[in-house]
Amino acid sequence: MTLRILHIGKFYPPHRGGMEVFLADLVNAQRQAGIDAAALVHGTPEAGDPPG
Known part of the structure; x- marks a missing residue:
């Protein structure tokens, strides 16, 4: 069984911000x-966005 996680956020890179960069790093x-x-x-x- 594969673990599945859905993160919900406001923005994602290339939008600038610490939370956006962290979210991208976390998902990767x-x-x-x-x-x-x-x-x-x-x-x-x-x-360049990762696939949904």
Whole structure:
């Protein structure tokens, strides 16, 4: 069974801010650890965003 985590936030990089950078780093680290992690944030997807 794969662990699944959904983070809910206000923004995601490339928006600048400490929380946004931390959220991106957290999702990437969890994915590298084999966790099915995703972030649900406000805004329109941009080029380079990770798949939902």
